[in-house]
Amino acid sequence: MRLTLHIWRQKNAREKGRMVTYELDGVSEDMSFLEMLDMLNEKLMRNGEEPVAFDHDCREGICGACSLAVNGIPHGHEPLTTICQLHMRKFRDGDAIYIEPWRARAFPVIKDLVTDRSALDRIIAAGGYISVHTGGVPDANAILIGKEEAERAMDFAACIGCGACVAACKNSSAMLFVAAKIAQFAYLPQGQPERKRRALAMVAKMDEEGFGACSNLYECEAVCPKGISVSAIALMNRDFIRAKLTEVPQKTTAGGG
Amino acid sequence: MTLDAKIPSGPIEQKWDNHRFEMKLVSPANKRKFSVIVVGTGLAGASAAASLAELGYNVEVFCYNDSPRRAHSIAAQGGINAAKNYPNDGDSIRRLFYDTVKGGDYRAREANVYRLAQVSSAIIDQCVAQGVPFAREYGGYLDNRSFGGAQVSRTFYARGQTGQQLLLGAYSAMMRQVGLGMVRFHSRTEMLDIVVVDGACRGVVTRDLVTGKIESWAADAVILATGGYSNVFFLSTNAIACNVTAIYRAYKKGAFFANPCFTQIHPTCIPLSGTHQSKLTLMSESLRNDGRIWVPKAKGDKRPPNEIPEDERDYYLERMYPSYGNLAPRDISSRAAKRVCDEGRGVGPTGYGVYLDFAESIRRLGRAVIEERYGNLFEMYERITGENPYEVPMRIYPAAHYTMGGLWVDYNLMSTVPGLHVLGEANFSDHGANRLGASALMQGLADGYFIIPYTLSHYFATAKPAKVTTDHAEFRRAESEAHERIRKLLALKGKRTVADIHRELGSVMWEYCGMGRNEQGLKKALEIIPTLREEFWNNAIVVGSGDELNPALERAGRVADFLEFAELMCLDALHRNESCGGHFREEYQTEDGEAKRNDEEYAYVAAWEYAGEGKSPILHREPLEFETVKLQTRSYK
Numbered sequence: 001m002r003l004t005l006h007i008w009r010q011k012n013a014r015e016k017g018r019m020v021t022y023e024l025d026g027v028s029e030d031m032s033f034l035e036m037l038d039m040l041n042e043k044l045m046r047n048g049e050e051p052v053a054f055d056h057d058c059r060e061g062i063c064g065a066c067s068l069a070v071n072g073i074p075h076g077h078e079p080l081t082t083i084c085q086l087h088m089r090k091f092r093d094g095d096a097i098y099i100e101p102w103r104a105r106a107f108p109v110i111k112d113l114v115t116d117r118s119a120l121d122r123i124i125a126a127g128g129y130i131s132v133h134t135g136g137v138p139d140a141n142a143i144l145i146g147k148e149e150a151e152r153a154m155d156f157a158a159c160i161g162c163g164a165c166v167a168a169c170k171n172s173s174a175m176l177f178v179a180a181k182i183a184q185f186a187y188l189p190q191g192q193p194e195r196k197r198r199a200l201a202m203v204a205k206m207d208e209e210g211f212g213a214c215s216n217l218y219e220c221e222a223v224c225p226k227g228i229s230v231s232a233i234a235l236m237n238r239d240f241i242r243a244k245l246t247e248v249p250q251k252t253t254a255g256g257g
Numbered sequence: 258m259t260l261d262a263k264i265p266s267g268p269i270e271q272k273w274d275n276h277r278f279e280m281k282l283v284s285p286a287n288k289r290k291f292s293v294i295v296v297g298t299g300l301a302g303a304s305a306a307a308s309l310a311e312l313g314y315n316v317e318v319f320c321y322n323d324s325p326r327r328a329h330s331i332a333a334q335g336g337i338n339a340a341k342n343y344p345n346d347g348d349s350i351r352r353l354f355y356d357t358v359k360g361g362d363y364r365a366r367e368a369n370v371y372r373l374a375q376v377s378s379a380i381i382d383q384c385v386a387q388g389v390p391f392a393r394e395y396g397g398y399l400d401n402r403s404f405g406g407a408q409v410s411r412t413f414y415a416r417g418q419t420g421q422q423l424l425l426g427a428y429s430a431m432m433r434q435v436g437l438g439m440v441r442f443h444s445r446t447e448m449l450d451i452v453v454v455d456g457a458c459r460g461v462v463t464r465d466l467v468t469g470k471i472e473s474w475a476a477d478a479v480i481l482a483t484g485g486y487s488n489v490f491f492l493s494t495n496a497i498a499c500n501v502t503a504i505y506r507a508y509k510k511g512a513f514f515a516n517p518c519f520t521q522i523h524p525t526c527i528p529l530s531g532t533h534q535s536k537l538t539l540m541s542e543s544l545r546n547d548g549r550i551w552v553p554k555a556k557g558d559k560r561p562p563n564e565i566p567e568d569e570r571d572y573y574l575e576r577m578y579p580s581y582g583n584l585a586p587r588d589i590s591s592r593a594a595k596r597v598c599d600e601g602r603g604v605g606p607t608g609y610g611v612y613l614d615f616a617e618s619i620r621r622l623g624r625a626v627i628e629e630r631y632g633n634l635f636e637m638y639e640r641i642t643g644e645n646p647y648e649v650p651m652r653i654y655p656a657a658h659y660t661m662g663g664l665w666v667d668y669n670l671m672s673t674v675p676g677l678h679v680l681g682e683a684n685f686s687d688h689g690a691n692r693l694g695a696s697a698l699m700q701g702l703a704d705g706y707f708i709i710p711y712t713l714s715h716y717f718a719t720a721k722p723a724k725v726t727t728d729h730a731e732f733r734r735a736e737s738e739a740h741e742r743i744r745k746l747l748a749l750k751g752k753r754t755v756a757d758i759h760r761e762l763g764s765v766m767w768e769y770c771g772m773g774r775n776e777q778g779l780k781k782a783l784e785i786i787p788t789l790r791e792e793f794w795n796n797a798i799v800v801g802s803g804d805e806l807n808p809a810l811e812r813a814g815r816v817a818d819f820l821e822f823a824e825l826m827c828l829d830a831l832h833r834n835e836s837c838g839g840h841f842r843e844e845y846q847t848e849d850g851e852a853k854r855n856d857e858e859y860a861y862v863a864a865w866e867y868a869g870e871g872k873s874p875i876l877h878r879e880p881l882e883f884e885t886v887k888l889q890t891r892s893y894k
Contacts, residue, residue, distance in 0.1 A: 028533055030530040032641075035533050038533070039533060042757070045800050045809060046754060046798065048750075053806055053808055055323055056497060057322060057497055057498050058327075058329060059497060060536075061637065062332050063327040063331050064331075065323065065324075065327050114806060118324065121326075124429060124432045125433065127436075128432065129388075129432060130386065133311040134307065134383060134707070135379070135707075137385070140382045140399055141343065143385055143386075144397030145390075147394060147395045147397070150390050150391070150392065154422075157388075157389075158416075161324065161326055184390065190387070191388055
């Protein structure tokens with residue numbers, strides 16, 4: 001296959017970026033999209049040019065590192081597929097392909113197609129966990145969880161934290177990402193004690209990091225490589241409102257004795 | 258130097274209990290006075306960081322990815338073993354221990370393996386408490402499935418994403434400590450060296466991958482949890498960035514490297530499709546529960562699989578290993594696949610593939626059941642190959658997957674450099690010469706949650722490390738070495754890309770130090786590797802600069818280390834004149850082609866000491882004593 005690639009090149013966070021066009025010949029349809037970019041990069045390096053920087057690692061659709069908008073769509077046009085798992089047989093000979101980084105205020109570009117998505121880690125640090133320390137927990141079978149509930153929790157736990165949902169949203173909202181974590185724990189008995197605190201803390205952090213609000217367009221669900229349902233957002237909103245209405249100011253008291 | 262594994266005395270069932278009592282503690286108020294560096298945020302690193310921070314230690318964590326959640330533990334599909342015996346099928350700590358020692362072909366340290374089996378149950382409890390959504394039965398109880406090398410069902414799983422879910426559990430626990438200020442976390446930061454002061458490991462030198470800044474970090478102890486080195490083969494199931502650098506640098510600073518030639522070739526991966534390929538993709542071993550492996554009986558039979566009648570198929574695993582059948586351990590299944598392909602009976606365009614066929618299971622259980630069990634794996638297969646495995650059998654072939662070798666550690670998981678601890682795949686400790694399926698996750702989490710918190714406290718309480726800051730001359734020296742190395746790499750303006758040289762190294766390693774090895778081939782590899790290294794330092798291309806995000810530079814540094822490490826691996830394979838587990842020396846096999854161990858001469862851990870540039874490494878032996886499991890020929894027939 002012969003392709004015309006239009007790729008966003010940006011030296012670093014401070015300098016302005018621009019689209020640069022490359023012609024690439026000899027692409028095999030068995031290549032993955034990233035292997036096609038490898039091929040381009042090998043060619044560039046042989047010419048002494050700098051390769052296109054892009055995040056990637058596992059290349060099997062689970063680590064969540066890869067993050068390219070292809071022809072305007074985060075992870076490209078194939079539903080339920082990360083860009084590392086999209087193969088060139090889904091393109092045609094002679095295609096022009098536009099490759100850009102995730103575009104979102106909370107994801108500043110570091111270089112070329114690489115963005116800084118550490119805001120998502122900070123949201124998890126704010127409350128995306130169950131407060132349990134190592135040791136001192138009951139036997140695993142002491143916590144009964146119905147098959148359906150476990151499956152629902154797993155549906156939401158499947159999020160890979162790639163940020164495509166943010167990139168697809170016109171408001172750069174991280175609601176699907178945040179809600180997926182909240183929903184996973186909401187379906188599990190272990191998640192109940194901190195349910196309200198979690199919703200309050202994660203939503204507050206999400207706002208603080210500069211993510212936008214939800215306009216119910218469901219673009220996030222459409223691009224999510226793991227098919228996370230927007231029903232999570234409804235659940236999160238419900239939890240958030242309930243928590244807000246019943247919020248009790250926290251008091252800390254020094255221990256007795 | 259004699260290797261002291263520090264195995265506690267007493268009966269095997271009581272060693273860990275006794276040791277836990279005998280180890281010294283650090284009082285709660287004193288814990289905050291100690292600091293520890295953790296490199297790597299996979300299962301072992303993240304669980305260690307979280308657990309140590311919970312205890313009150315100051316933890317500094319580094320990973321080269323943009324987020325700790327990207328670590329390659331995330332890609333583990335099938336499951337995690339534990340001796341819960343929930344299915345009431347005869348499992349016990351002793352059986353898990355026995356299966357693991359046998360599975361490792363009697364080249365693991367008994368005491369470590371027993372402890373692993375002992376803590377396995379607590380891991381599942383911990384993960385459930387964290388909200389890991391393991392598969393359940395309708396009654397709400399945990400579900401189990403079986404894996405290779407075991408006759409009981411002891412594997413817990415979360416669809417085909419067990420590694421992901423366990424890692425997210427450990428990651429969440431660690432991020433909670435980040436939020437509480439107990440863990441300071443540095444992403445996109447790569448460790449370039451360890452720093453040894455007065456004989457103890459007291460810190461690391463890192464490079465900020467975004468700004469290029471080389472920086473020193475001091476602590477009272479260092480933990481490496483940096484994974485395995487399968488990417489020495491270029492093509493493996495590992496993530497692209499997985500590398501040997503951290504542990505190889507530690508080796509050059511005095512940590513012994515144990516059993517580097519013990520590498521695992523996983524039997525069920527998607528076959529290679531061309532030279533453009535950057536990695537191989539694993540298909541979970543759990544597929545072997547319901548898939549039947551076969552090739553045509555006749556050589557060169559090019560008919561489509563559905564046109565080959567039943568009596569012209571060779572279900573070779575079922576034929577050769579009737580009691581384990583398609584669930585024979587990984588090393589044995591891989592070699593059997595290689596053998597039938599070498600006989601000319603392989604399938605697919607390259608002839609290097611065998612069928613993994615679900616037709617019978619679909620007939621027996623219905624498509625819905627198969628879809629529920631393996632749906633996501635089937636989708637992944639179809640995305641990569643363009644073939645629908647519900648209709649045509651999958652094609653699979655072995656690929657490099659896991660490395661049992663790693664830095665030598667004692668029972669406390671400390672390397673030969675005091676203060677330097679090594680966890681998870683990066684150490685050598687528990688899997689001997691072959692790892693059983695679903696045991697890597699178990700070991701990573703055992704090390705991080707339940708072993709290092711005890712043994713590190715003991716180290717702090719007994720070694721009482723003196724205060725050291727990054728102003729110490731050793732830090733300056735390590736920093737300037739790192740600068741010099743980067744300068745040398747950036748000066749490479751040759752004609753071949755680093756990936757191209759890496760690919761060539763990989764094919765040499767696969768050919769001569771892969772599934773089958775022999776003296777002649779290994780000697781040949783030992784001749785080729787230095788020339789490749791020369792080629793790298795004379796003719797590689799490294800573009801860009803050192804003060805910015807430069808993936809080409811990162812890769813060059815890692816490949817430069819693989820080019821040195823590969824030699825150590827071949828040396829180790831050459832010296833071990835026996836076949837055991839994943840190390841199959843063709844000269845040493847039984848009449849029916851099975852591995853022939855030599856317990857008289859080789860029942861030891863080979864721990865290699867770096868002797869300096871251009872000098873042969875020095876071999877140290879840790880004899881393995883089998884007091885509980887009787888040494889016997891490993892049979893799965």
